[in-house]
Amino acid sequence: MNFNVTSDEGKNKILLEINEDKNSLSTTSGIDIALEQAKLDIRLFDETIESVKTIKQNCDKIDYALAASSGALCGILDMFFVGKPGETPLGNITDKWFADRTEDFAKKGEWKPKGEAKLENAIKWLEEKFKIPYDQTGIGEAAKEVFGFNTDPSKHHLESLGHNPSILGLFFSILDQFTNRSHFVIDGQLISLVEADDKFKLRGSNIISKLYCGFCNWFGHLISDMSGSYNSAKKGKRGMGIPSPLWTWINDIIVIKRKLGISESEFDKSMNQIAVDLFKEGYDFRYQSTQVIPVLINELIVRFFYSIRRLLKYYNYTSKGNCLLNDMWYACKPFGNPTITRMLMVAHGTFCLVDIADATARGFATGVGTFNPVEFFLRLNLVGIGRLTLSLYGEVKCDLKYHKAQKEAQLVQDKKAILKDYIEGLKILKALYEDEEYLSFIDDLSNNEYIVAFIKSSDLATLRGVRDSQILKTKEDIDKYFNA
Numbered sequence: 001m002n003f004n005v006t007s008d009e010g011k012n013k014i015l016l017e018i019n020e021d022k023n024s025l026s027t028t029s030g031i032d033i034a035l036e037q038a039k040l041d042i043r044l045f046d047e048t049i050e051s052v053k054t055i056k057q058n059c060d061k062i063d064y065a066l067a068a069s070s071g072a073l074c075g076i077l078d079m080f081f082v083g084k085p086g087e088t089p090l091g092n093i094t095d096k097w098f099a100d101r102t103e104d105f106a107k108k109g110e111w112k113p114k115g116e117a118k119l120e121n122a123i124k125w126l127e128e129k130f131k132i133p134y135d136q137t138g139i140g141e142a143a144k145e146v147f148g149f150n151t152d153p154s155k156h157h158l159e160s161l162g163h164n165p166s167i168l169g170l171f172f173s174i175l176d177q178f179t180n181r182s183h184f185v186i187d188g189q190l191i192s193l194v195e196a197d198d199k200f201k202l203r204g205s206n207i208i209s210k211l212y213c214g215f216c217n218w219f220g221h222l223i224s225d226m227s228g229s230y231n232s233a234k235k236g237k238r239g240m241g242i243p244s245p246l247w248t249w250i251n252d253i254i255v256i257k258r259k260l261g262i263s264e265s266e267f268d269k270s271m272n273q274i275a276v277d278l279f280k281e282g283y284d285f286r287y288q289s290t291q292v293i294p295v296l297i298n299e300l301i302v303r304f305f306y307s308i309r310r311l312l313k314y315y316n317y318t319s320k321g322n323c324l325l326n327d328m329w330y331a332c333k334p335f336g337n338p339t340i341t342r343m344l345m346v347a348h349g350t351f352c353l354v355d356i357a358d359a360t361a362r363g364f365a366t367g368v369g370t371f372n373p374v375e376f377f378l379r380l381n382l383v384g385i386g387r388l389t390l391s392l393y394g395e396v397k398c399d400l401k402y403h404k405a406q407k408e409a410q411l412v413q414d415k416k417a418i419l420k421d422y423i424e425g426l427k428i429l430k431a432l433y434e435d436e437e438y439l440s441f442i443d444d445l446s447n448n449e450y451i452v453a454f455i456k457s458s459d460l461a462t463l464r465g466v467r468d469s470q471i472l473k474t475k476e477d478i479d480k481y482f483n484a
Contacts, residue, residue, distance in 0.1 A: 038423045045416040048409060055402050057338040066305045067346040074298035074347075075354025082290055084378050085282030086238050094290040095238060099227045102126070105220075120233035123224050130220030132173065133197035134162040134182035157225055157240055158279040159184045161255065164248040165222055165285060168255065173218035174211065177202045185251040188269030190258045226285065241284035246382045247275045277374045291383040295351070299387070302347045303334035338398040345391040352388050355381045 059067075081090045099119050106122035107113075109129060113121060127135075157163040161183045162173035172183050182196040202217075204210030228239015250271050254264055310332035315323070334340055363376035461471045 035423065038419055041419055042416060042423075045412045045419070048412045055338055055398065055405055057342040057398065059339055059342050062309070063306070063339070063343055064346055067302055067343040068350045070298055070301040070305070071347040071350025071352075072354055074294040074301070075351045075358075077297065078291070078294040078351070078355055078381055078384070079358045082294060082381070085284070085287040088290075090293055091287060091290045094286050094293075095227070098241070098286050098289075102223055102227050105223045118233075119227060120230050123227065123233055124230045126220060126224030127230065130217045130224060131200060132162060132177060132217050132221050133180050133200040134160050134173070134176045135197075135221070155240070155276050155279055157284075158243045158248075158251075158276060159186055161185065161251060162218065163222070163225060163242055164251060165242055165245050166248050166252065168252045169248065170215070170218055172255075174214040177214045177217060178210070183255075185254050185272065188254060188264045188272045190255055238282060240279070240282075241286050243275075243279060244283060244285055244288040244382075246288060246386070247278065247283070250275045274373055274377060278377055281374065281378055283378060288383065291381045295348070295381065295384045295387050298347050298351050298384075299344065302343050303340065306340050306343060307332045307334045338402070341391065341394045341398055345388070345395045348384060348388040348391050352381075352384050355379075355384055 081088050083091070085091060086095075103119060103122045106125050109125075111122060111125040111129075161169055162176050163169065164172075176182055176196070177200075180195055180197060180200055182193040184191045184193070202210050203213045222242050225240075225242050227233065228237070228241055232239025250268070254268055254272065257264060257268070311328070314328055314331040318327075359376045359379035362379050363372045366372045366375045458471055462468075
């Protein structure tokens, strides 16, 4: 006799066999195997359901308070120690650091300072070493008269596309070096000077070597201009460094539009003018780097508080004998989990609120009855805005991942309920058909154990669901049955 039970969409099959020969009955069953497999599936389902908790943020009130406090503190630090270009302690430290790096870069080459190493000498040596054709401080007096452009040497590094520390800046630098031209964005328009420098010649014997020399000239010249020009350094002034990468996109948009045949809009020209005014106020790469400092401090403080709190919690809830380095690191690592993402979003959000409030107040205060956009953007920490944007993106990403996992967990929960019913059915089958003790009544008959065999056969009939009226329970029932 064969009994087949199919479940789990036909993937698992239980085969129950009862074999009968002359003297005995033998049984083979896959019920136990099926039960073990079902229990294993239950454990896997539980792990899937439990994993949802690991991708859900678990911030408490203290986490939120620490994150907000860190953001507010660093916002105040930005307000008083970053401020405007050339006016704050952090800005002075950053300027000095970049000046030292300019000298170090020159020393890596063949520059050997005579006597005291001075910044202006390093800048002059780098300008001569990494010559480029687009280093004019304007488009020339004749071009001013013909085209009516308002050029100013102080904004030369921003207007010259080759001086921009961006991919587009690198492209135009190499293009200008190959073609001996200069490309400028002046008053919101793209201007190109032909035969910009009759003394310039790009080194290299083939295209690859010329491209390499072009890249080296672009990078080396940016280093020479990073701390201002030779004349400004000689006079002890701060000078105009290279433009901020977060403002050169204005020029990039104008250039791309011109190449696509799209005319510049008034908004493009207005933003270009704001970028020029900011650069003339000293908003360059050095100042942008200064803005990184409070944002970085905010980041480190939040991650530090997160790690310390989780580390203490780990030691409080783990016995000394069970403390493992890997478990400890997993419990307190300050990245790669939704809780730290939420804390960073709160911290950088608070920082930006303080910063924007300060920038807005100073914009109105210096506008004499109107709003001063230049003062606003001078005070606005764009690095902080950018970091908050990344935090918001991370928060949305974690939230979408959590909701997706929740749906999967609900499906698993439904499958788990079905599987539990399946297990209960298997247990019933196990109770009904895995009854070797009862099936041994034939052996008892062979051994003349008639009473024992009779009791077992009666119990087996009851177990198999035979109607009570048809079961032979006593000797009288047997005699009556065989005499009938």
